[in-house]
Amino acid sequence: MKLTKEEQAFLNGEKGPTMKKILQSVIDYGEIFGADSLVDITNNGHFVISMGVSLFTPFYLMLDEIIESGLKTKGNFTVDPFPVDHANVKSNLLQKVIFKVLYKAQPKLDDCYSRLGIKDKNAYSCTCYLPEVGNIPKRGDILAWSESSAVVFANSVIGARCNRNSGGIDILMNIIGKTPVFDLITDEGRKAKWLIQLETTTKPNPQLLGSAIGLKVMEDVPYIVGLDKYLGQELNEENKAYLKDMGAASASNGAVGLYHVENLTPEAKELGKKLLIKDYKTYIINEKKKKKVYSSYPNIWKNTNAKPKKCFIGCPHLSLQQLYNWTDSLANEFGKKKIPIETILLAAPDVVAKFKADTNAYSKLITTGAKLSSICPLMYMANPLCKDIPIITNSNKLRTYTTSRFFPDEKLIEILKRGAI
Ligand code: F3S
Numbered sequence: 499m500k501l502t503k504e505e506q507a508f509l510n511g512e513k514g515p516t517m518k519k520i521l522q523s524v525i526d527y528g529e530i531f532g533a534d535s536l537v538d539i540t541n542n543g544h545f546v547i548s549m550g551v552s553l554f555t556p557f558y559l560m561l562d563e564i565i566e567s568g569l570k571t572k573g574n575f576t577v578d579p580f581p582v583d584h585a586n587v588k589s590n591l592l593q594k595v596i597f598k599v600l601y602k603a604q605p606k607l608d609d610c611y612s613r614l615g616i617k618d619k620n621a622y623s624c625t626c627y628l629p630e631v632g633n634i635p636k637r638g639d640i641l642a643w644s645e646s647s648a649v650v651f652a653n654s655v656i657g658a659r660c661n662r663n664s665g666g667i668d669i670l671m672n673i674i675g676k677t678p679v680f681d682l683i684t685d686e687g688r689k690a691k692w693l694i695q696l697e698t699t700t701k702p703n704p705q706l707l708g709s710a711i712g713l714k715v716m717e718d719v720p721y722i723v724g725l726d727k728y729l730g731q732e733l734n735e736e737n738k739a740y741l742k743d744m745g746a747a748s749a750s751n752g753a754v755g756l757y758h759v760e761n762l763t764p765e766a767k768e769l770g771k772k773l774l775i776k777d778y779k780t781y782i783i784n785e786k787k788k789k790k791v792y793s794s795y796p797n798i799w800k801n802t803n804a805k806p807k808k809c810f811i812g813c814p815h816l817s818l819q820q821l822y823n824w825t826d827s828l829a830n831e832f833g834k835k836k837i838p839i840e841t842i843l844l845a846a847p848d849v850v851a852k853f854k855a856d857t858n859a860y861s862k863l864i865t866t867g868a869k870l871s872s873i874c875p876l877m878y879m880a881n882p883l884c885k886d887i888p889i890i891t892n893s894n895k896l897r898t899y900t901t902s903r904f905f906p907d908e909k910l911i912e913i914l915k916r917g918a919i
Pocket of ligand 1: 578579625647694748812813814873874875876877896897
């Protein structure tokens with residue numbers, strides 16, 4: 499890798515042995531992916547490791563060494579959501595014990611993050627880019643984020659440049675303030691290998707559309723044509739929320755780190771079909787394909803006919819507008835009656851705080867019995883006890899990584915009304 503004079507000096511140990519190790523790790527990481535240089539990061543970090551899993555001992559040792567060396571991230575940073583919230587997401591005694599053992603190192607991790615430069619105590623959400631949370635890159639910014647749903651949003655909707663990094667190296671890159679130049683950081687890596695032709699007769703559910711795209715293109719970049727027919731050409735809050743959910747599904751059902759939507763996302767607006775490589779492939783998504791994808795999702799509940807016990811709405815976390823929309827939908831359906839299934843709406847702590855400040859809306863929501871939380875439902879379910887709970891969700895990402903069952907919003911509301919599938 500070609501290094502600048504400053505980078506070479508770091509590598510020679512002029513900033514101490516820890517900085518030398520950090521730079522060497524970032525170089526090694528870049529070289530694996532064929533990078534031949536580093537570039538300065540120009541905005542704040544977002545990290546994926548938010549859960550203080552006791553077994554992550556080497557990770558905590560690394561953080562301790564960084565802190566002891568007096569190093570911090572260049573800017574402040576945000577982190578993925580917490581795994582548990584006993585006040586708003588029910589757990590029985592045994593589950594509470596499991597959480598206590600599993601996440602024993604949570605105070606340790608939180609303490610390390612506060613020393614390294616976390617934004618504040620509300621920094622724990624995967625939707626760090628929402629206005630209420632405030633970790634908002636600009637178009638063209640170079641980032642070193644992890645969390646696939648945040649990376650795909652930053653790349654596609656904002657037009658920042660970020661690879662799909664993993665936990666640990668994300669922190670190191672934000673301490674050194676540099677990231678290797680490869681893949682989605684480069685113009686070439688941002689070109690689309692797929693043209694996705696949308697030929698549905700109605701506006702597709704974003705989580706289903708993202709799933710269909712991700713399952714087909716896997717880690718490639720898609721250029722989506724025909725979605726502007728339903729979304730229009732303005733990146734307003736509603737469209738951003740749609741793209742947030744579509745992107746998260748494409749990033750988890752496949753491994754999409756960037757998509758372009760014709761006439762809508764910034765690079766597609768500027769460059770149009772010039773973003774397609776010469777020999778691009780075409781994939782048509784129509785009603786039939788959409789249904790086929792939906793019906794391919796397996797039911798892997800322990801008891802496949804069980805009544806749902808919990809419903810998670812908001813993975814990735816809901817935007818403020820989505821929270822209001824769900825409040826209206828639930829209040830319209832249930833009024834003063836309680837929802838028969840434990841229902842949890844998930845949003846960033848800053849979004850929750852803003853929503854709660856609107857006491858009318860908040861009381862309308864809690865009258866239905868729904869709860870508000872800022873956890874990551876995937877982390878909540880990632881243990882032998884919670885994985886057996888029959889959980890329903892409107893998140894295709896949660897469906898992909900857990901035993902939960904996915905239903906589009908309208909179907910989810912019908913199930914909530916019936917109290918059964
Ligand atoms: Fe966010 Fe956790 Fe879902 S990080 S995208 S709530 S799996």
